[in-house]
Amino acid sequence: MYRYDEVDRRVVAERVEQFRGQTQRFLAGQLSEDEFRPLRLMNGLYVQRHAPMLRVAIPYGHLRSGQLRKLADIARRYDRGYAHFTTRQNIQFNWPALETVPDILAELAEVEMHAIQTSGNCVRNTTTDAFAGVAADELADPRPWCEIVRQWSTLHPEFAYLPRKFKIAVSGSAEDRAATWVHDIGLQLRKNDAGETGFRVLVGGGLGRTPIIGEEVCAFLPARHLLTYLDAVLRVYNRFGRRDNKYKARIKILVKALSVEGFAAKVDEEWCHLKDGAGTLTDADVAHYASFFVDPVYDTLEPDPADFVRALAEVPAFARWAGRNTRPHKAPGYRSVTLSLKKTGVPPGDISAAQMDAAASWADRFGYGELRVSHEQNLILPDVREADLFELWQQAREAGFATPNIGLLTDIVCCPGGDFCALANAKSIPVAEAIQRRFEDADYLHDLGEIECNISGCINACGHHHIGHIGVLGVDKNGEEWYQITLGGSQGNEASLGKVIGPSFAQERVAEVFGRILDVYVRDRLAGERFIETVRRVGITPFKEAAYA
Template identity: 75%
Template sequence: MYLYDEIDRRIVKERAEQFRDQTRRFLAGELSEEEFRPLRLMNGLYIQRHAPMLRIAIPYGHLSSRQLRKLAHIARTYDRGYGHFTTRQNIQFNWPALEQVPDILDELAEVDMHAIQTSGNCVRNTTTDAFAGVAADELIDPRPYCEIIRQWSTLHPEFAFLPRKFKIAVSGSTEDRAATWVHDIGLHVVRDEGGEVGFKVIVGGGLGRTPMVGEVIRPFLPTRHLLTYLDAVLRVYNRFGRRDNKYKARIKILVKAMTAEGFAAKVEDEWQHLKDGPSTLRDEDVAHFASFFVDPPYETLPAFSETLAARLAEDRVFARWVERNTRLHRHPGYRSVVLSLKKTGVPPGDITAEQMEHAADWADRFGFGELRVAHEQNLILPDVREDDLYTVWQLAREQGFATPNIGLLTDIICCPGGDFCSLANAKSIPVAQAIQERFDNLDHLYDLGEIDCNMSGCMNACGHHHIGNIGILGVDKNGEEWYQITLGGSQGNHTAIGKVIGPSFAQAQIPDVFEKIMQVYLEQRQASEPFIDTVRRIGLDPFKERVYAKHH
């Protein structure tokens, strides 16, 4: 895990001090609402429906047990005892008092955390695969490059006021678990024929009002050119991106207007002024950052755990949890455990202070003091010995962390929606809850198999509804909350944007609509065909017919 040095600490501390003074001036009436707005946004502070919301950066989803305990303390001291993990691997607190936010930032600085650039028109938190460094299918560990990008982008003076917010995701595995195709820039760490490490560069992806899958503008970029090339991309965007219409200000609109080839050509022109310049990465620079991400002291364990095999054979409930909520590890005898934050009746992604403390304890006891936040809004213990899985499962059950639904229909990705967010057109949490309640029967859920369900309370698509196999979007119809359904979206290596199936539904209808969609799937699927494959094979019409059929 990356460890701060003196310079990192000073930047974070000074930033917290500046914001304390800015907040004091605002509360004293010396700064207007308009003047304070960009200042608070640069420190992750939004004014929401009921209270301010503070978004805290968790760089590429990495947390130490010490940091998680601090987040628990903040939740208890300055909030209502819980936090909310987002699809950007960050955490949000929904109820802090404005005058106490400087105190929170001071507390965060004590454990090398901050809220810098978690909002505003700048480069946001860089994300990656939550299993980076431990995934069995990893080609190259992407984390050193995420850290390089984080340091380059933090307080970068040239990119502090871009046309719109800017998001970068990096993947180093054969399976893309970082949704790189729907980011402003997606980077795949790859090797060329000669074994040299570099990046496939994807630009212009994004969700929101006009969802688009990104375009490859450079199939192979040598590592040393990473920052100069990113500089070139952002400069082109900064110059040509639209500032007259915030709905058309994202880079995806520019790439579409220029075409991928036209945009790539502009980047090449710009890059000629930067290539081999001072930001070129030397081998020792990469080695320096890679040195923070070396393996912890793993034990040499047998590839087959007899203890685990015996437990799996005798306890079906445990076996189910292992199947759904653990992942294979690069090192024999270890697994990564996903602690589900999708228990029925709890808003997806919410975590209590008490749960945070327990998870931090388990990270110390069963791992190496480290946790990950997944883009799917769950928490991960990356390094658990297989012999410890049964104990971890029992502890997780006690804390409401063991719902064995990872990757299934009730593992819903969901934004806070109209319950909290002032931008939302509709509530999302009660709808997610209604779906979870309807499909609470685990046997039924397992029979349905892998289904990604994503939900957003408005067009901003914070819940990534476009790339859910089933997507739900809250819309406003004459002051009432309605919900639009999309089918056929997916993330990963075959990213696709879902299609709207027809007119929207009232909130109370959604569980029935889901039931009908599942009926069609169960009738039409072949052998063990996953839901998304059935949708792609038979198209949307059979689903539409069932869902909109008139009752006689």
């Protein structure tokens, strides 16, 4: 994975010292709140309901074991012993004291981490498939391109004050696991008939107040033109995007206003001044960044070793975990392991300092010192030998990391909600726990099969509720917390937005309504049919009727 050079280290160190001085001046009363706000947001510092919140960048979800240990140490010494992974593959500390934040940033810089551009109207953390580089279905490794985009976008002077925040996702596999259709720009790696690498470019996706599926503006962009084309897209947005109304300032609104054809025409008009210019990538440029993402030296292994197969046969709990929480790997005899952060009773995405230390140790012992963060808020060990899976499972179970629910209903994607966020209309965490407790029976849960549940505490949709097979949105009704249910949302190649089934429900009824919805699914599904497929086949009416019966 990418490591800082001298320029990176100098830039991050200078940024830390700048913010240290800004924080000291604010605490001394020399800067007003209005003056300090944009400065702290540039460094990932929010003011939440109870305390400051620091959002730390994890570029495209990649972590080294030493970095995770540092995050654990920070959680212990500066926070309350835990942190929270987000749907943007970042990590948040919810309780740091304001005066300690510069010290935290300085310590992060020691392990090549920072909080730059995790907030503000700029290009945010570029995200990708958590299994990039190891997925068996990968067409091309997206990680070098993510790093190229990161280098291009970080502290880009022309795009530091966009009309609104801007998010880019890159996918390199046959199945889109980066939710590219609901990003401001989605980049899908492709190969043309001549074997050349390029991108299908999607623009104008997004969730929040106005959820929209992105649209294709370029079917195949040769890879060497990536940065000049991104420059053109951002320039058009910077020039024509609305700044008079923050609710209509995202690029998705501009694309709809101009039409996708009109927007693409303006991009092409701008691009004609940039194409083949100084921003054009050379083979040497691409090779330089690709050199940071070479495979480890994998052992030559036979798949399905005897001890692994025996453990699958003799230990049903292990077999269930291996079947649900591990994925095929491109190297024979290896698998990628998802450590579930969705144990019932623990806020989805939260991780303790002890768990961080344990996961870092497993990354070193069972892999090659690397971990990944998924946008489903779980932690991943990308390279584990099948022969080591049983031992890893035993240790993970002791650490509360082995809930066998990846992709199932209780693998809930959930924002912090009203327990922390000042913007939230309602709490998210208690609703997630109520659903998890309602469906704790492992046999029933596995019989239901793959169901994606997403919960957001407000219309900003940090929990991505619009693309959950079942989505939950917290709303304010006369000062009380109520919850709106959507059905039929999905990420992936067939991305879709969920439809609201009707009026909202009181918090204590949400888990019951889930039960009624799932009873309809069990009643009406065809053999082998997933929940989302049943919803698409029969529509939401029978589910709605059951929910309000």
